[in-house]
Amino acid sequence: MRYEVRISGEGGQGVILAGIILAEAAIRDGRNVVQTQVYGPESRGGATKAEVIISDEEIDYPKAGRIDLLLALTQEACDKYSGDLKDRGAMIVDSSQVTALPPGGFTLFALPIIETAKEKLGKGVVANIVALGTIAALSSAVSREAIEKAVLARVPTGTEELNLMALAAGFELAGASSQ
Amino acid sequence: MRYEVRISGEGGQGVILAGIILAEAAIRDGRNVVQTQVYGPESRGGATKAEVIISDEEIDYPKAGRIDLLLALTQEACDKYSGDLKDRGAMIVDSSQVTALPPGGFTLFALPIIETAKEKLGKGVVANIVALGTIAALSSAVSREAIEKAVLARVPTGTEELNLMALAAGFELAGASSQ
Amino acid sequence: MNSLVHQRCRVYTTEKVTIRILEEWCKGCEICVDVCKKHCLAMDILGKVKVVNVEACNKCLLCDVLCPDFAIAIE
Amino acid sequence: MNSLVHQRCRVYTTEKVTIRILEEWCKGCEICVDVCKKHCLAMDILGKVKVVNVEACNKCLLCDVLCPDFAIAIE
Amino acid sequence: MFDYHEYFRSEMMPHMWCKGCGNGIVLKALLRAIHRLGLSKDRIAMVSGIGCSSRLTGYVDCNTLHTTHGRPLAFATGLKLARPELTVIVITGDGDGLAIGGNHLIHTARRNIDLTCLLFNNQIYGMTGGQLAPTTPEALFSTTTPYGNIEPNFDACRLVQAAGGTFVARGTVYRAIPLEKLIAEGIQHKGFSFIEVLTTCPEIHGRRNKLGTPAEMLQALAKTTLPTGVIHQASGPEYTEAYDGIIAKAQGRT
Amino acid sequence: MFDYHEYFRSEMMPHMWCKGCGNGIVLKALLRAIHRLGLSKDRIAMVSGIGCSSRLTGYVDCNTLHTTHGRPLAFATGLKLARPELTVIVITGDGDGLAIGGNHLIHTARRNIDLTCLLFNNQIYGMTGGQLAPTTPEALFSTTTPYGNIEPNFDACRLVQAAGGTFVARGTVYRAIPLEKLIAEGIQHKGFSFIEVLTTCPEIHGRRNKLGTPAEMLQALAKTTLPTGVIHQASGPEYTEAYDGIIAKAQGRT
Amino acid sequence: MRASVGLMQGNEACARGAIVAGCRFYAGYPITPSSEIAEELARLLPQVGGKFIQMEDEIGAMGACIGASLGGVKSMTATSGPGFSLKQENLGYAIYTEVPCVVVNVMRGGPSTGLPTSPAQSDVMQARWGTHGDHPMIALAPASVREVHDCTIRAFNLAERLRTPVILLYDEVIGHMREKVELTDPSQVAIVERPKPTCPPEVYLPYKAGEDDVPPFVRFGEGYRYHVTGLAHDERGFPTQNPRVVEAHQRRLHRKVERHRDEIAAYETFMLEDAEVAVFAYGITARSARAAVRTARSEGLRAGLLRPISLWPFLDLEVGKLAQQVKAIVVAEMNLGQMIYEVERAAQGRARVAAYQKASGEPIHPEEILAALQEVR
């Protein structure tokens, strides 16, 4: 089964890194994976996105087209990148940033991702890891063990603790919401 | 009938100009003509040549291959460029410069072209025009009237007289020789 | 067209000076805030510039001249 | 190989100096003739250089150094 | 007061430059200089290469030509020869004008053709994401000098002067009013005018090398050790005028 | 006494240069300089572009590379980086090195890589039959300036110095012994050495502009108003050595 | 400038044709065997008020040419192999931004520096495909001095008519040989000017084409202020990444040339009516082929010649028809196989396609083609 995830936000939020970690987690789970992103001047500042396609089969077409799960950290990203979300797909948005939602039938999870990062963890920069936690929790994309290891393998030494906490916070947010 | 003339000598002797004048004379006679020459570094100093093909029909292949008349002003030119002279073709050489002749069956005219230019006309530079006179006289390539007009049209003003004399001297040399 | 752009501006004005802010275009670089020696300007929570003390403005024009985004104009 | 080249040279010699001319290579530019203040050199009728006064040579080497064609050597 | 918006193509604005990028400040100075000189938009042609800075031509409502990387001076030379009556302004970057386009720069300077060239020196290749430029200071990092840059950099003004440029100046985005004046003087100068503008790339170059906020980077330019202002000015025959002499000669008029 | 023939490829001699062409005199000076320094032929690489002067590499019995028009310095840069132990000498013309190849010249100078570049300035494009060069004096004729040249010309030494060259010298074929010394010094200099050689093209340039016999053209060079000798010398980190520092860093050895 | 009968060199004919066509700007960089075009224009252009500049390299020359054309002046550049390679990037720019100009490549032996003073026909595929990205191409290949002159004029006419660069390809022999030529009075020659907008500046869209896919063109400085960019652009000339706009533009560029195929296509047939074997040859080689066909006929072999004058777009239809008629087509070229690929493609297996190829730096002799014809008879 092909599973398509799109993580979107704004330049500097670590959206690409989140995509890479998600992809690496999937590999740890023994699955095939392709990760793509936006390039070029239009990705500086402004809205940006990373896409991860996970599958047990070979992945032929590498671009996302029918998104299973979309995460948007900003309103602009949500406006720009939610078009390809499949019918009845999952949409995770940052509840403080995204206020206007696109039309369509999807399962919405509005979570205070950035706030959690800033306030609970004291570091706005780990919002992307919190976001990853919510994705891992709300989908069957990757296992918890895999995403934890993947996070540890990518983050700068000395920040492991913080990032694990951020991930856990994401799981928690999602748990609270999906209950 | 295709008639091929090759005029050869050394850079600076005016061999190319002679070829051009011969070609222009042929045009005055109402004939078709193509003129070609050697290009490139190897034509500086050293041996050089100009070829003129004259015909009443269209001239397809523009390069000389079976030369009807070859003129060589230097030994080097003669060595290098006499190869394509056709069997029983005509070869005009400067008698003071060319001493070793190539093997083969041809009609030879060894004429003191350079000497004539230098001594009779007092100007070594008109050797090419003397040479033209010999060619016109010894072949049916162009009419005398045409070659005279062609010479006049090309030479610098003020030198018309000298060049016509040079041409006449060429005719004379040839006349003397073909008698 | 000019007037159209002007209509989109937020205007702060006193007798001496008018400061126009084209919020749409402001990218929030904070250059204007930094260069204003009179502390007239500050960033709002959405990362756009706002005028906090129009009275203090001495029309030095630094903000106007140095805003890379044509988002602030002093008249 | 050197000696082969040397064998092809025309040699003019006195006790003080040996002038070698590699006629084959001389292009007749007359530079050597012009720069020789001692008038040792001249052109022959075939446009090659020849030594006309080897005695006068003071080994200034100008001809050797300035011949562009490696056609004259002073020893 | 003067309104920049008169010179914009509204469809193209706001511009694509990053938050705090110095390019916008140069654009402003340029527009003020044009305005100050009272030039008609119809009579101005702007020619640029490829790079962040070179995107400028897209924003200005005159005759604009966004060429290939490094070649704007060559295109501009042809255009100027075809239409000497146009004011031709060339916009280039330190990569565009000094790396791939360095040869056109020195030859255009040598010919002394009446173009005004603004070289945006932000010490980096901005557009392509931060590779080494021939202006990147030694020891700084870029994506292609991960161990620090070992290459000495060009003094663009010195180079252009040595090549024969007759108006050579340097300004900075921090001193935007003097910059405007330099640009105006450059445009008025008959012959090739070269104005190097020290500008900032906070997004790519600043971030990687921790050079501070956009405002801090601007302020750092105030302390440049390079000379600023008009560095060299000379007079000499201008190329299109000299060519008029050739035409007169060819037509037997002299 | 020293015998040039030791350095020749006998199959390629005599050379193709015209009667009286200055190139042969430069070749001589170069061979003497090499001999004087006692360099082994195996350890010398000569790299040239395209032009009469660039044909030089064909004649010398060492590792020789006759590249594309204007690019010898780029090829040489790669070669030198691959084999820093080789003495790399670049032969170029005023068209090859200053027209089409001008950019490589200034960038090679900037990098200060240990190459020795001899630029044969004969004021013309010899090989292609006498077109304008960026060194052709104003008002002179060439096949592409039938009404006289209107372009100012480059001062190559000034340009290279402004670009950052650390050894800049000018010699003439008339003063062939000092030239030999300049070349030797250039080769010994650590870093980029540039030697402009004022030489003559009697066959094409001289003839068209009635500049006299080959000997007269040589002698005219004695009166050049351009400075000769070593014009500039400085020290600075040499590029391949600096790169060794990068390797040490990357390998954690510093 | 009054032309008539005379001896003229190929490169000179090119320069003169350019002047007749209205060319008033030339930027170039010398290279054998094309330099005479530049040298001639350096002399002629200022006489008619035009301008000549020798640039620092071929890249700059191509750029200056485009700049001048945008200034409203008909422009040209000429070069040979190595220089043609260098011009490719800016040539693509001219195609994409639809700036008319004429680019001449006098072909010499290659690759690389090769044989600077010898003829070849080995840049014909490069002429089609040399620049990166998708692009249409128009290229003409004259076979005589007279035809060089006329094709140069046609090249300008097509370039201006279709707002695109046109390439003129001929080899060193044609470029350097002098031939008797008879030229039409310049005043009798049809000259095409670029299509001008009829609308006022406010509504002018520089890349909006009408029916014929050619957008009207106005030079810089006439009040129609617009933007020209080599980035993908919309009808206003502004950069876009909109896939539909990009695709539409790309397709229009191709269609522009495609739909004017008949206006561009030019060829000559010789004794082809009843031919059973044919030669396909262009440029200098076609002259030898004509001689070979004559001889073949005299020896009883029903041979004929198809001589394309326009090389690109390729004469698919004509070659397709030919393949139906004849048993075999001999493709004779001075290269190791270039246009033969196109002939094979167009022939679709309907006739045998045989090669006669030569890459020695010498022109192909009629007897060589005759032998090739005899082999496939």
Next chain:
Amino acid sequence: MRASVGLMQGNEACARGAIVAGCRFYAGYPITPSSEIAEELARLLPQVGGKFIQMEDEIGAMGACIGASLGGVKSMTATSGPGFSLKQENLGYAIYTEVPCVVVNVMRGGPSTGLPTSPAQSDVMQARWGTHGDHPMIALAPASVREVHDCTIRAFNLAERLRTPVILLYDEVIGHMREKVELTDPSQVAIVERPKPTCPPEVYLPYKAGEDDVPPFVRFGEGYRYHVTGLAHDERGFPTQNPRVVEAHQRRLHRKVERHRDEIAAYETFMLEDAEVAVFAYGITARSARAAVRTARSEGLRAGLLRPISLWPFLDLEVGKLAQQVKAIVVAEMNLGQMIYEVERAAQGRARVAAYQKASGEPIHPEEILAALQEVR
């Protein structure tokens, strides 16, 4: 450098493959979307004692690459469309002087500046014909990150083995995407070194080839002093205009590649055994084609895929055979018609050849190919 399973970007895989292949020199000039190759090698090369230099332009980069290769170091350069156009002259030099090197072109939308961050497949004909003069060409077109890695190694091996530049062509999507890859241990990878002379310097002829048409190669500075020139040259490397020598050299160059066609040729077939319609697609498009073929099969359409991995020399034989087997071949490419010309030629009318072309800057979607297959079924 121990490789195993991991996430890797296409351009990174290229850089890593180069290191495994023994590449120790890179000269380049940044351009999107190829820059990551340079950036990665700027980091990796000095770690293994190699060298990286950013040159002043692409022309210089190509030149430096050739210079370094003559110095005995395996060398590479990478670029995209505009830079690839600029490299053409020196690329021809490398072919003609037989200097091995690898040239990567990560294709983006074009022509001209085009769409710098969008994929395209529109430089494949340029890869074959971009430089002037007759020349053979080898080009590989990987379709996955893993294949980029392996093809880079193969490119070096072929380049060294055959003393010729090898081109690696892939598009922006392949260059930028990250994918799970499983890499062989570098120590298990077969690495080819250039053929060395066995004779002493006195008798070494740098351009005299043996049986296999590849002359042995010795780097500069080893006592085998010789001359390298882009002029036509003889076996000693010295300039010549002798027609026989020139022709022989030209033909050997072509034969050198031609005779090793089997070593070079690489392709993949997918469900082709019993196919009645086939897709011909390479690079990124082949991935969509594979998906389309799967779906077609599931819908009862006997479709298959021929995916060339080596683009040049063209797979004439394989396509010829395919044309005999199937009813129709859909050539799907991200351009307005390039490899389709070759397919048409090789098919010789035996199968219908249909095009699916896209030039919008977006990759072709599987459903588009599926529709094209259904149309020709």
